Amino acid sequence: MEVMCHASSFLLPHPQPQEPREDAPPPPPAALTYAVIVLNQRLPRFAPLLWNRAQLRVCADGGANRVYDDMPKLFPDQDPQGVRLRYTPDVIKGDLDSIRDDVKDFYLNLGVRVVDESHDQDTTDLHKCVAHVSNSALVEDKSKLCILVVGALGGRFDHEIGNINVLHRFSNLRIVLLSDDCLIHLLPKTHSHVIHVQQPVEGPHCGLIPIGAPSACTSTTGLQWNLSDTAMSFGGLISTSNVVKEDKVTVSSDADLIWTISIKKPIKE
């Protein structure tokens, strides 16, 4: 079975130079192209970092209000209008029932594409934005694309579950849902997985959860409580409050699993 590598290197402040060593782990995933989708929740503190990493920036409907209102708050010493001009989305998409008129006009005047998909009331704004990124010409090989979704966790439970459902509906894409406190992504059953844990910024708390379907057989290494051909299901065993013990975690399963890991708080000076 093919191995899929994962690394939250997008959270590292600067690309880390890799010293070649004999005992070095296999290299992290080949260079990925990032897109960022901003949802309608308070921006996490590292939103500017992800924004600058991304080559395509999309706001899901009311996510545009958050970029407009909250980006300047993350740069309190700078002119708010200057910050808004520096952090201008490429596209705003959704059913447009949450974006404010002043915000819409501001971005329309800057030439931002604002796409009204209010005719579709069966898919969420996040779904519409992921479909947009997937259909864009950003990368030819979709396995090299990684979509970072900010503001996806915490908040309304139906929205959170809708966001997690998007991971399952687009299980062929790398999509990472982020909040200030944790990140989650899917580990598709079509691959075995190597997760390179970025110790300075993430962990140690983690979980491995069969949300879409039960698993008859999951095995892991690198965790405090490893699974060994173990069954997991809601109503039975699921792996929450687990702890990462090594730089490299491996997972293989007969079911799509959700991987979640905590994000470390910055040390206050």
Ligand SMILES: Nc1ncnc2c1ncn2[C@@H]1O[C@H](COP(=O)(O)OP(=O)(O)OP(=O)(O)O)[C@@H](O)[C@H]1O
């Ligand atoms: N409280 C929340 N918790 C988690 N995700 C949220 C929350 N609020 C909004 N989102 C995400 O942001 C997207 C845009 O939200 P917005 O409030 O603009 O539209 P909405 O009409 O409430 O959402 P939708 O049209 O998708 O039902 C949603 O599709 C959802 O993915």
Ligand SMILES: Cc1ncc(C[n+]2csc(CCO)c2C)c(N)n1
């Ligand atoms: C069975 C079912 N449940 C809920 C909705 C409502 N809904 C789901 S996504 C969406 C779009 C929000 O921008 C809306 C209104 C539906 N259509 N079908």
